[in-house]
Structure formats: C-alpha cells, structure tokens
Amino acid sequence: MSPAGETVVIAPFANERAKEWPLDHFRRYIERLLREQAEARVLVVGTRGHRAKANALVRRFSAADVVNACGTMGWSDLARSIDGAASVVSNDSGVAHLAAARGRWTLCLFASSHSWLEWMPRGPRVVVLTRLTPCAPCDLAGQPCPNRIACMSELDPDFAFERFRALRLAG
Secondary structure, eight states: OOOTTOEEEEEOOOSSGGGOOOHHHHHHHHHHHHHHSTTOEEEEOOOGGGHHHHHHHHTTSOTTTEEEOTTSOOHHHHHHHHHTOSEEEEESSHHHHHHHHTTOEEEEEOOTTSOHHHHSOOSTTEEEEOOOOTTOSOOOTTOOOTTTTHHHHTSOHHHHHHHHHHHHHHO
8 A cells, every 4th residue: 555665544533432433443453454564653642641542553563564652743743744644544633634635645534523515634645434323423522422433343454454445546
C-alpha cells in the first residue's frame, strides 16, 4: 500500500469511544500493511493519555516498524509528520481532518454516531469507510451502545485495507 520505507500515520483514538475502531482492527490493519510493505514504517499518534492504550497496540511489533508517538508531539510536529507520510489512517478525529486539509491520502473510519456525509473530512484524497447500521445515526450522547458499536466493530480491517489500497492506486 505504501512504497517501501514510507511512513503511515495511524490515529486510533477519537474524542468519543463510540467513534473508535477497535484497537484489534488497527492491529490487524498494521499487520497487513507490514506484511505487504515490509519496509513501511508506522507512526501511532495520540495524546499522552492515549499512550498506555497505544502501547498495547504496538507491543506485538518491532520498534523499528511501529512507533508509539502518543504524547510526544505538539500540533505542529504532528502536522510535519503527516506532511511526510504516505498516508494517514484515522478514526473520525482532528487528525483525519488535518491530514485531509494537508492533501494526504486519508482513510477515515467513521462511526454511525454522526452523519458521515455532513462531518467527514474533505479533500481529493480522502476515503471514508463506515458500516451503515439500522441504528444510524445514533446520537448516543456518551451512553453505552446497545449494539456494541456494530458500525465500527463490524467494519472489517481487510476490507478497509483493500478498499483504501484500490482507491489510492486508482487515484
């Protein structure tokens, strides 16, 4: 998906739990990326408060391949990292919007808590994937999802990887 040696920024966190793709799905996505592009480098980004969760995500990977940068960068450092990346994979978050605004290839994994048509990041290199469910949009307002966040948990990592790769190659 990314040429050898290029960086892919992964932003697995959002301001609401209901907007987050499961960490295991991000793990599977990274595994696929490294399997298909062995020299790709992954930079996991987030706040200092995300660092422990990100450690659980990166633990299975070589530190040479996957780096937990959560809490180590300011906004301008993050922008520079995005500018140097081949692509960005993110939940619906500020990182996805920043990457889109900076013209990077951006895969935005969008929960059904909000209308993706209204709130998606905009740009010519943005791919938004969501799983439409009968309960969408839900407007949980911080309440637990009675459907176990099916809009995110049932969005398959292999499908996301393949769809993003195909659209990048076509574009």
